[in-house]
Amino acid sequence: MTIRVTVWNEYVHETTQDDIAAIYPDGIHGAIADGLAGLLGEDAVIGTATLAEPEHGLTEERLAATDVLLWWGHMAHDQVDDEVVARVQRHVLGGMGLLVLHSGHFSKIFIRLMGTTCSLAWRNDAERELVWTVKPGHPIAEGVEQPIVIDRQEMYGEHFDIPDPDELVFISSFAGGEVFRSGVTFTRGLGRIFYFSPGDQEYPVYFHPQIRRVLANGVRWAAPTTSERRLPEVSNPAARDWTA
Amino acid sequence: MTIRVTVWNEYVHETTQDDIAAIYPDGIHGAIADGLAGLLGEDAVIGTATLAEPEHGLTEERLAATDVLLWWGHMAHDQVDDEVVARVQRHVLGGMGLLVLHSGHFSKIFIRLMGTTCSLAWRNDAERELVWTVKPGHPIAEGVEQPIVIDRQEMYGEHFDIPDPDELVFISSFAGGEVFRSGVTFTRGLGRIFYFSPGDQEYPVYFHPQIRRVLANGVRWAAPTTSERRLPEVSNPAARDWTA
Amino acid sequence: MTIRVTVWNEYVHETTQDDIAAIYPDGIHGAIADGLAGLLGEDAVIGTATLAEPEHGLTEERLAATDVLLWWGHMAHDQVDDEVVARVQRHVLGGMGLLVLHSGHFSKIFIRLMGTTCSLAWRNDAERELVWTVKPGHPIAEGVEQPIVIDRQEMYGEHFDIPDPDELVFISSFAGGEVFRSGVTFTRGLGRIFYFSPGDQEYPVYFHPQIRRVLANGVRWAAPTTSERRLPEVSNPAARDWTA
């Protein structure tokens, strides 16, 4: 079954800051989509959407036709319409996969799905990040180097205020000594969620071959087994005669 | 350390329906508070609060002086002010314990902390419920009979749309054959949450000695180790010289 | 990638008790293999092995060529050679999937992988079992009816002494009122383990279309992403220069 992927990006840094545009000339969404296309090939159809589009490009029709949504946002979280956030949440609970990336930890959709502050420690100092696999049999870790070495990155550190994840796949360390649960999975409703922290507008992380592999693995893992959306609903069944 | 407990109840059924008032003459909150007082004795100070009070009785001062909050609501969920809900959530994330009871599965505070629909199957048919302990070493199960027998109850059945709980303590079966994860724990921020489904306005479940024991155990378990509230916050630490 | 499946059965009931042989004329392993073949088709190659074979049919070569092993045993658990058990464990930790079925909860391999007694309550009284899905987005629950109805079954009840599972997929109730965590997953080393309780020598459960679907789903889920076995090992790495 072909996986229908939508890469969403607020696309503000790249359109307002020349230095960021130089790193991501096709936008962060473009770099991510390109990486996915290269690794998933025929197995996926990749599209993108951005904040400036009507309904941020995330109409009911578009979400209904998306198996896995990737979310990158940073400086414009509060410009995302609450109605669109509610719509995305509904689709996730109904089965759509969701990958939340880097600064997306503070997106409305992630906070709403987690129920916590999603706060963390950070420092933008071009530090070396090492991404260690702690669950090597997990599909998201398939074929990933131990560790992934990222020469320069923003530091994200603990305490990361999220619910205990279903699965902890990656832990990062930084040159400054901090650690971070950098790859974690959750199930909410019927939807699978993967949060992955490596990736920043100021560093070319989304061109890193190993990071691209993790994202491609994540898309495969988060894809629902059925394209049908089944939002969990309250029901009031009559008592049944099970022997009938 | 004395545990400061607040039992919150919407207190609408009991004040508007005579048959319910006959079952719970002091309100559901009164029955719960009485049960806790009997079992926790000197270890706790028990107070109550209801929807009709200013700010639903849940002012900043009151919450700051509450170690564990119990929540019972059903027909008036949408009358709870969003600002109060946000305040309660903030206190839970900062360390306050929370017990969500029965129909509180559809309360604003529970849905907000879970991030899911919290929907389930139900049938009000005075069925026998059996509450089985599946984690017998857990403090909440201490001294609890295997199973707890409740002669007449509303049925709550799966699928219960909650995140995978941190711990599954109790599973119920009903005469009609349904099952329900009736006792589950979560951590959100620094706060401990226990959802426990047995208990309904139409049945005298909160007078059941075993149900009272579970609630008392739950209060002890959810009580924070410190009375200080520490809401997780974003931080931006400078790099440190760890050898200093 | 074709999944190479081995269905292991002690095959003692069927060869020593006529009434059991009448239910499972090709052995329990035969019934299971037949069900898997029908549902997995070209996606899998199914073989069987039994206790009476040399090394119980589980030689190093055979296990190296097995992606997913299913295990059914009951009255002859203690006749399984400890060396073979250690070999199976090594392959699971190295990545082989394992489905442990019904009375296999007391098999040497399951107890060794769990570290607990794996004890439970049981009653053989031809009771109706209902198998409820509590994690509907899970691949093992794909296409499974809510609930699965099994007219006559041995009762398995809580407390089931296993470690908290990674995922709880199914909970069963029985006519007598007991409940059981009947479908649970674990990861051990790189291997995925699925324990599924429905299925007994005295009842034709392995011919039930829904049970067959769960087992087929379980095989797909437990199959490793790579056929290579990578037993976790201690290592003593020198300090590295990550900037190199």
Add this chain to the structure above:
Amino acid sequence: MTIRVTVWNEYVHETTQDDIAAIYPDGIHGAIADGLAGLLGEDAVIGTATLAEPEHGLTEERLAATDVLLWWGHMAHDQVDDEVVARVQRHVLGGMGLLVLHSGHFSKIFIRLMGTTCSLAWRNDAERELVWTVKPGHPIAEGVEQPIVIDRQEMYGEHFDIPDPDELVFISSFAGGEVFRSGVTFTRGLGRIFYFSPGDQEYPVYFHPQIRRVLANGVRWAAPTTSERRLPEVSNPAARDWTA
């Protein structure tokens, strides 16, 4: 209720290597017991036991009178009698708390309770270890600095081959860049298990005030709610009339 603690140490390094004896003149068990006594005070009675004693000091009587056992071993794991290991396991499953320390990851008792290889990466190079709290509301993290700084330590790194823990409380980073899940909890049977890696015979880690605090917190957390041992057992209950 007074917590009855037994600190077990193989006590071989200190009796055969002068440099180790200089660091731990009263043995590692002596240093740990001293730290616990200082912090737990009247709340605990602390005793010790060592490999050289008859039955390694862990007789049935001694274990029956122990609420929490701490285990330190390294070079003599294979000298621990299998019968004693089985006895300790039985007590843990029946409710006794267990703290497994540092190189105890390769002890017979830990491997048996985990079901995995418990292997890891290591390097003895006097590196700085930082111990970060990732679950700040957990009782074991109460009053612990963020991070704990240990100037010189043996490195333990991922992949650490353990089952997914019930709770992840601490993650360590090392000067060389490695990370380790250094504080993890498990439940097995009715017993609570806490593995904590900081601590080595060559470094005075067990005199570190923060490490002592973690161990004291761990003892409080692992203590059972009842002193009675209740090993989970198979049962064969008759069908009951729940209305009786």
